[in-house]
Amino acid sequence: MAQSSLLDTGIYSLGQAARLIRAEPRAVRRWMCGYKRKHGEGHRHSAPLWKTQLEDAGFEQAAVGFRDLMELRLVRAFTEAGVSLHVIKATIEAARDTLHTDYPLTSRRFLTDGRKIFESAINEATGDETLTDVRARQIVFTHVIKPSLYAGIEYDGNVARMWFPPESKGIALDPSRQFGTPIVVDAGVPTDTLYEAYLAEGKDRRAVARQFDIDPKHVAAAVRYEERLRA
Structure with a gap:
């Protein structure tokens, strides 16, 4: 992968992504790297759920991009x-062909009732929404409450381009800025940078604001976000 193409991709270690x-970090590693474990006289293998955006980037350690995240x-x-995971992997593979995208889960057309993942569609003749079991390709006329899985995601067409984490006003992950690390949007400074400065300054938000020449409210937003991640 060319260096220039990484600028809009986002770069996250598996630990950072988790x-x-x-x-759980080990769960993310299992999803992205697969696993091999002893089973009886042999070994049981599980392949990664999909090929990541950065698989061919040549990094020494496994990493993922924004769309992977x-x-x-x-x-x-x-x-x-x-x-x-068996159902998730089968659904991804089926939906990849159906929706013609390598990242179908964030296509805004999926729902779950805790057992199966569905693809939603609008019947052009009636205008009604139906639910399709992607694995079985069957229409399901069951009411499913949509979880707020897509809250804060901004799209370019059907592709996720930016994410504003819920309950984190003013914070965004934008792969075109700071390699996708969380930033205070109006200040353009990574939240972890501001948080480390906040700790170094004895938790004096105004001192950090002066250091970065930004409004203290931006420091406060970064601190709230980082402390929520660490909770």
Whole structure:
């Protein structure tokens, strides 16, 4: 992957990705790297759920891009709702062909009832919304409450381009800025940079604001976000 193409991709270590989506690091590694474990006389293998944006970037350590990160948020939500990785992987593979995208989970057309992942569609003849079980390709006329899985995601067409984490006013992850690390939008400074300065200054927000020549409210926003991640 060319260096210039990384500028709009976002770069996250697996540990950083796990922290940002509030998942277990070993779970994220399993999803993105697969695993091999002893089973009886042999070994059981599990392949990664998909090929990441940065798989061919030549990094020594595994890393993911912004679109991977957004998909991982959905994987975490689905697994927490009781959907097995086997079903998630099969659904991704089927939906990839159906929706013609390598990142189908953040296509805004998926729902879950805790057992299956569905693709929503509008019937052009009636205007009604139907639910399609992507794996079985069957229409499901069951009411499913949409979880707020897509809150804060901004799209360019059907592609996730930016994410404003819920309950984090003024904070965004934009792969075109600071390699996708969380930033205070109006200040353009990474939240972790401001938080480390805040700790170094004895938790004096005004001192940090003077140091970076920004409004103290931006420091406060970064501190709230980083402390929420660490909670």
